[in-house]
Amino acid sequence: MTEAPFYSLHVSVALTAQLEWKCRKGLLLELLLLLLFVCLFVCFRSPISFCKQQLFFLGSYRCYCYVLSPEERRLLNSIAWPETPRLPVPISLNTTSDSAHSTFTILPVRTGGQWHVGDELEALIQIGDFQGRPKQFGGDLVIARLHDRTLLAGVAGRVVDHLNGSYTAVFPLLWEGRAQVEVTPKSILLLSVNVNVLIRRQLTHLFRSGSVSETVACNECLLPTQPLCNYTDLHTGEPWFCYKPKNLSCDTRITHFRGSPNILNSFYTFFHRGVNMKVFIQSSGFSNVTVLPKEKGKKKKKKSLGGTTVRQFNNASAISQCLTDKVVHMYGDSTIRQWFDYLNSVLVKKTGPFMSVDMARNILVKYRPHAPPLSWTTIPANELHYIANELDGIFGGSRTVVVLSVWAHFGSYPIEVYIRRLQSIRRAVLRLLDRAPDTLVVIRTANLRALTLGIALTNSDWYSLQRDRALRAVFKGLNVHLVDAWDMVLAHYLSHEIHPRPPIIKNMVDVLLSYICPQKKA
Helix, strand or coil, X not given: CCCCCHHHHHHHHHHHHHHHHHHHHHHHHHHHHHHHHHHHHHHHHCCCEHHXXXXXXXXXXXXXXXXXXXXXXXXXXXXXXXXXCCCCCCCCHHHCEEEEEEEEEECCCCCCCCCECCCEEEEEEEEEECCCCECCCXXXXXXXXXXXXXXXXXXXXXXEECCXXXXXXXXXXXXXXXXXXXXXXXXXXXXXXXXXXCCEECEEEEEEECCEEEEEXXXXXXXXXXXXXXXCCXXXXXXXXXXXXXXXXXXXXXXXXXXXXXXXXXXXXXCCECCCECCCEEECXXXXXXXXXXXXXXXXXXXXXXXXXXXXXXXXXHHHXXXXXXXXXXXXXXXXXXXXXXXXXXXXXXXXXXXXXXXXXXXXXXXXXXXXXXXXXXXXXXXXXXXXXXXXXXXXXXXEXXXXXXXXXXXXXXXXXXXXXXXXXXXXXXXXXXXXXXXXXXXXXXXXXXXXXXXXXXXXXXXXXXXXXXXHHHCCCCCCEEECHHHHHHHCCCCCCCCCCHHHHHHXXXXXXXXXXXXXXX
16 A cells, blocks of 8 residues: 655645635634524514614614613513504505594593582593594504683693594593693604604714814714714713714814704605694584582592692792702703703802802702703713713712703604613612612603604604603602603693793792702691
């Protein structure tokens, strides 16, 4: 038997090694393809994936295949909106909800007779489309209130969706005399045509060094089509990126300012003032009732309203007396800045843009805007602070009050982004209450706002309601107090504004001060 030459053996070993490498390479490629398939399946098929929302909602967001935690899934399920069938393409206005073909009917008293203070009034609402056909599914955002302009009285109604095109509004009867029912479809078209996933707001930052300045796009995530500046917060992990300026470094960032939403022009044709924007639903019969005094001998229904007894703080002396020896930290958007400005207007103090001091009464009131996203304002970059970090720097105690409001700038972002921010704040609140349990924490909820064409698509009341539900769910069970701005704005006779008018702000601050200085029990 002839021994194989050495070079032949070397070639044979080399070929074998090459074949083994090809096999391994092929196996590795198959594994990578399998992993990619699983990732894409999770991103686009799983109802618990954050990636789907990022890609579909914001378009240019990167997919990290971030599967939601059980807690995040629970929160999403708790605020889930009813499923609505998608309308055929091309979408026609005729198949969407129409106030003119919708009605409400005040239902008779359940026990017969007349309405009395302490009873509940019910109104049945039926939604129709522009062709006059009754809707066969739910999912519209319908708001209702009971009011009397003469008494300047009002109360928000609780609307129940029966998922078949009909709704029931329930109102507590709180005063004697006349009470009128008012039903309004807010952002009704958004839900009918499912266009709420098409909006993305582009934010920008200004960079400057000497005479050189550049403005670049910024957001939570950006496509890596060019170098990025990474401003992710090291403590909270909250991501924020900007495209790197061409001629400046990342540390020359000066200001953060608003951007414009990316809206598909074709959807403007679906919104018409006086047709499906700010149009009340008419009653099929009468729209007002007369409420008689509470019936004698009738047992009062036991119903916990929560919160605290609201006191009136009608002058500077009453407000100053309540805040004496207190430190009030206010964090959030401009809707909480309104409270800071209101207190500034009545306190005797030395004041600056973010701080107010009353030396005589030992009062300190501070305001800090929250970190991005901030959609409607220009602000120095060094003034942007994550609320969780700020809370971790507070010692706390019985003389410390923390007031939070975080919602107005998150409407054009996926709800998961907002929940993640709230969870970060929640953990910081828990740490604060753990080291100082007698610290008072008050949270302002979202509120209704004026509906314009741009707002209808980018940041309507439907978005605000989702954030409001998420906020209540995240902080449920914690030793914190809510100021229900949603119901306070809805019930009031003044128009809905993202920055409520002074009388409403006064009412909100009265609730805040009532938490700080509760009414003493007799």
